[in-house]
Amino acid sequence: MKKLRLFLVIIGSLLLVFTIVTMFNTLTLKSLQPLPKHFNGTIKEDHAINTLSKAIQFKTISYQDRSKMDIKEFDRFISFLEQSFPLVHEELELEKVNGHALVYKWNGEGSNKLPIGLTSHYDVVPVLEGTEKNWDHPPFSGTVQNGEIWGRGTLDDKIGVIGILEAAEHLLKEGYQPNRDIYLMFGHDEEIGGEEGAASIVNNLNEKGVMFEFVLDEGGAIVENMVPGVDQPVGVVGISEKGSATAELSIEGSGGHSSQPKSTTNIGRISAAIAKLEETQFPADLQGPGEDLFEFVAPEMSFGMKYVFANKFIFEPVIEKILLGQPASAALIRTTIAPTIFQAGEQYNALPEKASAIINLRLMPGDSLEEVKNYIEKTIDDEEIKVTIEGSEASGVSSVDSWHFKTIQQSARNVYDEAVIAPYLMFAGSDAKHYDSISENTYRFLPVQLTSEDLNRMHGTNEHISVENYLNGIRFYMEVIQESNQQ
Numbered sequence: 001m002k003k004l005r006l007f008l009v010i011i012g013s014l015l016l017v018f019t020i021v022t023m024f025n026t027l028t029l030k031s032l033q034p035l036p037k038h039f040n041g042t043i044k045e046d047h048a049i050n051t052l053s054k055a056i057q058f059k060t061i062s063y064q065d066r067s068k069m070d071i072k073e074f075d076r077f078i079s080f081l082e083q084s085f086p087l088v089h090e091e092l093e094l095e096k097v098n099g100h101a102l103v104y105k106w107n108g109e110g111s112n113k114l115p116i117g118l119t120s121h122y123d124v125v126p127v128l129e130g131t132e133k134n135w136d137h138p139p140f141s142g143t144v145q146n147g148e149i150w151g152r153g154t155l156d157d158k159i160g161v162i163g164i165l166e167a168a169e170h171l172l173k174e175g176y177q178p179n180r181d182i183y184l185m186f187g188h189d190e191e192i193g194g195e196e197g198a199a200s201i202v203n204n205l206n207e208k209g210v211m212f213e214f215v216l217d218e219g220g221a222i223v224e225n226m227v228p229g230v231d232q233p234v235g236v237v238g239i240s241e242k243g244s245a246t247a248e249l250s251i252e253g254s255g256g257h258s259s260q261p262k263s264t265t266n267i268g269r270i271s272a273a274i275a276k277l278e279e280t281q282f283p284a285d286l287q288g289p290g291e292d293l294f295e296f297v298a299p300e301m302s303f304g305m306k307y308v309f310a311n312k313f314i315f316e317p318v319i320e321k322i323l324l325g326q327p328a329s330a331a332l333i334r335t336t337i338a339p340t341i342f343q344a345g346e347q348y349n350a351l352p353e354k355a356s357a358i359i360n361l362r363l364m365p366g367d368s369l370e371e372v373k374n375y376i377e378k379t380i381d382d383e384e385i386k387v388t389i390e391g392s393e394a395s396g397v398s399s400v401d402s403w404h405f406k407t408i409q410q411s412a413r414n415v416y417d418e419a420v421i422a423p424y425l426m427f428a429g430s431d432a433k434h435y436d437s438i439s440e441n442t443y444r445f446l447p448v449q450l451t452s453e454d455l456n457r458m459h460g461t462n463e464h465i466s467v468e469n470y471l472n473g474i475r476f477y478m479e480v481i482q483e484s485n486q487q
Helices: 002-027 045-056 071-084 086-091 158-173 198-207 266-280 289-300 303-310 312-323 369-380 403-415 431-438 452-457 467-484
Strands: 093-097 101-106 116-121 148-150 182-187 212-223 234-241 243-252 336-344 354-363 386-391 420-426 439-450 464-466
Touching (some): 002 303, 045 148, 045 158, 045 467, 086 158, 101 198, 116 431, 148 467, 158 182, 182 198, 212 403, 212 420, 212 431, 234 403, 243 266, 243 369, 266 336, 289 312, 289 420, 354 369, 354 386, 403 420, 403 467, 431 439, 464 467
Parallel strands (some): 116 182, 212 439, 234 420
Antiparallel strands (some): 212 234
């Protein structure tokens, strides 16, 4: 009995310590959100709305086959900008890189300070042929109706280009003078990689010895119902973006008549390899930008969720299991695989001599192409299958402790005072990755509040933005410029 009593005392004591420690961690978790300093400027709303509406009407469409691009539309768009923003074009220095990538330099008073850069792109993706009739308003109409602006580019990403220029034009009209140089940089081929746009801008600036404190591009947004346990909308600022690579699995062997198949065929072996990859998946680990996201949102969660995330060192396996339950959250914590193309066979009664599959991978920061290739080979465990991989690794991870991030966070809170602003890992690609080499930090944030339905409209049917969202975007860019001036 004495031993049992001692055992129970020890267990009770441990449970008491556990409860005290975990409750302390939960109750002392402090918010990482700055207090908002509410935006009190003015905007010429009619001009702003009319300008974005007209900008949408230019068919600045990027195609993988660049010969299909209507360069005259790009030229007309640039002329439109010159007419729409006279002060920007009078007072800022404009350089055109490769004829269509635009770099505006706003000279500041402080010569000893590194500049900041605001960047977006004005090219758009094509409208899928045959889907035009599904649009409530034509995709290049720029229709303004019932407080909404319609058309390709309202979300991705003419809203960024026009929003930044509207902010600069308004501040210039007020006689605003920054204390550091500010660069406004607009690519024209982001949707197909940005090689002649952002990448060439970076090469040009690098040759001139230009280095940035930070560069802000499109990317994350303020999203409703994004994080379980958080009632407020969450604004996610991309501090890194996953790498994008293509792996090809291929096998060659004897074919033959389908009436006498071997027990294992080329198609079967490639299929088995894909099945192994999907069943095994890459290891998951809540670290880096994914971990940063939950550190910023945890203090705003309901008590139960806050308790779990405040004690991540205990509950990390549980957290990871929860995150792996949904594709969007799973992509935060592991390199993902997505088989997209399967090629084999030409005749219904002939075994194919070759079979191959294409897999799209999105790489976590820290995962190299070579490591991913080795993992695939080890997982499929078939020496007859050749694995090749090409693509890009993840971008660098930008700081969440610097004044750069805090400036973006504060600016967003000044406009969206109820939003929780947090870092995250961007799954898609952006022009921001090109600026890594000439900027201390790069961030990705589109300053608008969206629903899940809005997110699906990017690159899709019925892309549109509310007028209020768009105007808030302009307010945000004005805030970023002015907040940066205080550093």
